[in-house]
Amino acid sequence: MKPRAGVGLTSIMVVLTVTTGMIEAVSFLVLGPVFTAVQTGNLLFLSFALTGAAGLSPAASGVSFAGFVVGAVLGSRFESGVDAHGRRWFGPALIVEAVLLGLGGLVAWRTGLDTPGALADGPHHVVIALVAVAMGMRNITTLRARVPDLPTTVSTRALTALLGGLAPHPDTRIGSGPADEGRRLASVGAMFAGGLLGAWLLVRVEVHPALVLLIPATLVLALGAGSWVLPRGRAPEPSESG
Template identity: 70%
Template structure:
């Protein structure tokens, strides 16, 4: 049973997009530089690191890629198995993602991860990177299954391109135009920026990375429990 399309689902996906900005602030500014959600950027960092570029860790980027793949596989298996029993898979997927994010926050807290390592990336940093990347792998599988137009939650390139392409006097009917489409795109872009801004500001003010990670973890878990608590007939449809 898939979540019912509409304003509520779109709002959930916008909130998830904001959490991506906060997560990547921690990933890039406190764990790496490395990305855990935006694997396009991470693959490029890996490529640059393998050429010997200063300040980049091929191990960190590789762990992120591996964690993301594992998360995507596990997310797909989880969601497909729940769906095969004709039950709601969206809430369990959010809860699984939240648990992985929480695991990353706990490892960061107990491992004393307070910023980029002074030397080579250590085990605690690798643990946080792997868990958060796995959570983002689950997230991306969920996003693909939900298919909310214009709100991919883990990247903004296509949303920004579509937003520009949908502006008056530029609008291309093949990519969709109008206030509804443009509103979703603008919300997606704004949420990513806001999440990155808040996450970066909190880290700049000395808030521990574990605490910053705890915010998206809490939001994702809250959305998961809320989705589960609402009666299925109001939130789902076949498919």
């Protein structure tokens, strides 16, 4: 059963975008450099690393890509199966994602993974795998939710549409209006804010990476539990925009 469209679902997607920025701060600054949600960047890292480029780990990028694939496949099967029985899949999917993120944080804590820029080794790869599986599932979840301009793990398209909509003669084919521009601005701003917060906690405050991972895990868990108790109702499919 599809989550009800509206301000509530849009707000959830904005918060999820913030968590992506925080997660990628840990991925890039502590686990990698590697991305676990933004697989476009990760695939480029993998291609660069395979040429022997300094400072990049083909193993870390490969583990991230493999974990993402597993998460996307399992997430699709899980959510489709729940939906086929007429049950709500959005909340449970977020809860499963939160558990995976929490496990990643727990492994980071128990293995003493707390040094930004350290050479990636076994514990790094375990955390990368868990977080990448969670992000693979996240992408399926947000793809199925279909909130325009808020995929939660990338902002390039939202930024492009935002700039196109603000042009003196906006392209009507990409959609333009206060609601469209507001979502796009929220998408870009949330990603930046999440990355800024995550990096600030890691670099300036020197918070343990495990705790920086557990913050998104807690937020996602709260969002999943909250969406599960929202009133039932199958919402109309939102139109594609941007």
